[in-house]
Amino acid sequence: MNNLHSKLKDIIQEKLQDMPKRDKHGWLDGKFKGIRTLQPDNRGDVGELFIVHLLKSIGKKVKHTSATDPQFKQWDIVAP
Numbered sequence: 001m002n003n004l005h006s007k008l009k010d011i012i013q014e015k016l017q018d019m020p021k022r023d024k025h026g027w028l029d030g031k032f033k034g035i036r037t038l039q040p041d042n043r044g045d046v047g048e049l050f051i052v053h054l055l056k057s058i059g060k061k062v063k064h065t066s067a068t069d070p071q072f073k074q075w076d077i078v079a080p
Contacts, residue, residue, distance in 0.1 A: 048077065055079045 020028060028036070035043055052064045055077075063078040 052077060 023029075035046060038046065048064070052062050055062045060079040063076070065076045
């Protein structure tokens, strides 16, 4: 079992060292690099809340409801 932990650690370290070479869009050193530490669902929440704020800032009335399907965590944003 110890060997499996060691191998997993080695693979993770290798991928972490390889990340800068694969950073095509500058996310690793960019202004918003902290978003990379969030889970994918939380990243989606950031995007939704930003869009809601953006729409409101240009004068749109926005209806933003909570999750409509807990299994898939889909959200509704309505901005007529």
